[in-house]
Amino acid sequence: MSDAPDHPLPAAAHPDRSASALSHLGGLVGRHPRTVIVVWLIAVVAAFAGATGAFGNQSLFDRLKSGEPSVAGENLHGRDLLVAAGRSGTSTHLLQVTGVDASAPASVRAVRTAAEAISRIDGVASFAAPQLVPGGLGSPAARALLPTSGNGFAAVVTYDPGLASAARDRAQTQVDAQFARLVAAVPGAKGTTGGLADLIKSITSQVEVDLRAGEGIALPISFLVMVLVFGGFVAAGMPIFGAIASIGGALASLLAFSHVIDLDASVVNVVTVLGLGLCIDYGLLTVSRFREELRGRVQGRPASEITQEEILASVARTVDSAGRTVVFSGLTVAISLGGLLVFEASILKAIGSAGLSVVLVAMLVALTLVPALCVVGARRLLKRGTEMAPDVGVFSRLATRVFRHPLLIIVAVLAVLGTLAAPALHLRLTSSGRELLPVSAPQREFFTALERSYPQLSGPDVQVVAQAGLQETQAYAAALPVVDGHRLVGRVERVADGLTLVDIDTPGGPLDEGARHAVAALRADRPAFPTSVIGQASGLRDFTDSLRARAPIAFALVALATLVLLFLMTGSVVIPVKALLMNVVSLGASLGVVVWVFQQAHLEGPLGFQSVGAIESTIPMLVLAFGFGLSMDYEVFLLSRIVELHERGASNDQAVIAGLQRSGRIITSAAVLVVIVFSGFVAGQLLVIKETGVGLAVAVLIDATLVRMLLVPATMALLGDWNWWAPAGLRRWHARFGITE
Structure with missing residues (x-):
């Protein structure tokens, strides 16, 4: 191994690239910086105004949806059958009354008065309360509307299934008033209202609150x-x-996408x-490079x-x-997000599609707005000094120490990453509803109380939609399979001609192991009619079945595109493969930390959440896709400097050590800032946002420290000139088509 730090670097002469497209763009921005800034200012104001509904349009947050992630399959097919028959989970609105006797004269009078008024509201299909049941409060029909213990009662309003959202909102306002x-009207009574539609509204509203809070911190x-x-x-x-x-551009692009696809909150x-x-990453890189060029x-x-x-x-060269680094980085992030488009789930497609547009906005900001700001403030940027930064410093000394013991560093870092990744082997997925909200949220409290006091109103854990008559379904329900040592018990109800429903409760709730085992057993043991x-x-x-089926294709496409892109940048086969493998290891460690924190219920107090014993089903793919993109972001930052020095004649060791010195401060600073951004959103209330924030913050932290500062220089020291190896045919191809200085 060469003693790289003792040898001077080759002269830092730049090849003539004044004719390149990016140089022309830089020159254009440099000649008209104020015009560029004004255009961006107008665009950003318009974007924020449009996203918040200031132009009289429906705001982005009013167009958001919420619900469990879904794909085409048996569950969606069964629900579509119920919706077609006039059944919808969002068509009911409930009132829970506590502190009164349901049979008291005041309660009876108040319910009958409300029933008369509610029945006259447009869009209301029915109103149910125990005081209105023909058989009286002691009848089986009234039992579902009375609490399992204590005083009180429940009332249920059902809206017309085909009611438009605006008409439903008007009807609900009048219902809530009644x-x-x-x-x-009942002395001592206390009431709370809620329903699935209210729960969805609470989640989407919380998104807006969390977004403001996250930005306010970050x-x-x-x-x-x-x-x-x-x-x-x-x-x-x-x-x-x-x-x-970027935030303005992101909100505007999301508003546009909301008119094409459903956007989850x-x-x-x-x-x-x-x-x-x-x-922030690209802005930091651009401003730092401009100062360097000007100095x-x-x-x-x-x-x-x-x-x-x-x-x-200076701005043209910057x-x-x-700009080439930003374009390469943007393409790698776009590739990782493009992998989400392979999946069937609409939420992943939405994130992938909207994410691609946001990457484009970030690239445009870095290539035009930030350089324009640099030109306007050029002299103030160098007010503290115009001397060039030395090529020896903290990061070059760190790299030199790593070069002395590369094998030991590799083994130690891999051991740490392996330990962090171990909890991911026990990953368990879930798809929470009310659990996404904080424990103190009114709608979460409402549904928790409903499940405890009115189990029949809170809905069964599992249902079987049977395309059969009532008698056939009753015979099927009487012979349900045994699951976990207990025979399933089903309640049968008629939905429409030829369509019936079997309601089944399982121990532990709708997402516990009992419900999961029941689903498997019911799907394996079919009756003669369709279910x-x-x-x-x-x-x-x-x-999860859809994820498993599509994941290999998505991973293969992302890996192939990344390998090709990094080969075009480096001319090496070894460096892209090594980068891909290191990212896989570091992302495994990030996912392991998420499992340890959220599934295994560590740090509940400091992070302010209540564990559900699992990870939200979309989180692994989001952490892998976004984490991979951000990791490659820093990989490109580092490699661009190393390749630049190597192409000028520096040895492998010189290029790595000097490249780390020149890019280490930017990578570390960018990583700190991005961790702050993600940590700001960990302070939000939605569980899925907390999990995403922690996962990505950890991914960036691991990548910018253990991987970029230690593992990359150690592996490049160990491989030496083999880092730059490629077959002769590929070398000739790169010489002709590769993207170099």
Whole structure:
């Protein structure tokens, strides 16, 4: 191994790239910086206004959906049959009354008065309460509307199945007013209202709250960190301005996508966070490279003497060099998000599609807005000094120490990553409903009380939709299979001609092992007539089966595209394969940490959540896709400098050590800022957002420290010149088509 640090680097002469497309773009931005800034300012204001409904349109947050992730399959087919027959989970609205006797005269009078008023509301199909049952409060029909213990009663309003959302909202406002009068008319009564539609609204509303809270935490702290990194407010503000533009662009693109596909509530936070993180990364890279280019031309002269020609030359070179890194990075992130489009689940397709548009926004910000800001503030950027940074520093010394014991470093880092990844072997998926909300959320409390006091109203754990008559279904229900040592018990009800429903309760709830085993048994043991097993456990099974079927294709396409892209950048076969393997190991460690924290219920208190004993079903793919993209982001940052030095004639060791010195500060600073961004969203209330935030924050932290600072230089030290190996045919192909300096 060569003693790299003792040998001077080759002269840092740049090849002539003044004719490149990116150089022309940089020159255009440099000549008209204020025009570029004004255009972006107008676009960002318009984007925020459109997304929030300021133009009189429906806001993005009003267009969001929520519910369990679904794919085409048995569960969705069975639910479609019920909807076609006029059954919908969102068509009911409930009132729970506590603190009164249901049979008291005041209760009876209040219920009958409310029933008369509610029956006249447009869109209401029926109203049920125990006081209205013909057989009286002691009849079996009334039992479902009376609590299992204590005083009180429940009332249920059912809306017309085909009611439009606006008409339903108007009807519910009037129904809630009558419910309030009912409760007020009974001395000592307390009432709470809710339903599946209200639960969905609570989740989507929480997304908007979490988004504001996350940005409120992330942006100010990020700005303070960048002030420390750059040593000034001007330089620190440029990436932040770019990040704000990114948020506006993300919200506008999501609003556009909401008119084409259904957007789940969690998509907004996840995609916005990605755009915010990428813009900070790219802004940091661009501002740092511009200062470096300008210092190289000024050669220590006072900042006041910087000429406009030097600024223009520096911004053109910055957009060409840092811009190529941004384009490569953006393509790698786009490739990882493109893998989500392979999956059948609409939520993953939505995140992948919207994410691709946000990557494009982040790239445009880095190639136009941030360089324009650099040109306007060029002299202030170098106010503290115009001297070139040395090639020896903290990161070069770290790399030199790693080069002395590369094998030991590799073994130690892999051991740590393997330990972190171990909990992922016990990954268990779920698809929560009310559990997504914090414990204190009114709708979560409502459904928890409903399940405890009115189990029949809270819905069965598993259902079988039977395309058969009542007698056939009753015979089927009487012979349900034995699951976990207990025979399943079903309640049969007629839905429509030739369509019946079997309601089945299992120990532990709709997503516990009992429900999952029941779904498997019912699907394996079919009657002579068509049946569809539905419920949360059934939907989860369809979703996970679809993931398993599509995952190999998605991984293969992402891996192949990444290998080709990195080969075009490096001309090496070894470096892309090594990068891919290291990312797989680090992402496994990130997923292991998520399982350890959320599934195994560690850090519940500090992070403010209640474990459900599993991980939300979309989280593994989001952590893998986004984590892979961000990891490759930093890989490209580091490799671009190493390749640049190697192409100028530096040895492998010189290129790695100097490349780490020149990019290490940017990578570390960018990683700190992105971790802050993701941590800001961990402070939100939705469980799925917390899991995503922790997973991606850990992924970035592991990648920027253990992988980029230790594992990459150690493996490149161990392989030496073999890092740059490629078959002769591929070398000739790269010489002709490769993307180099």
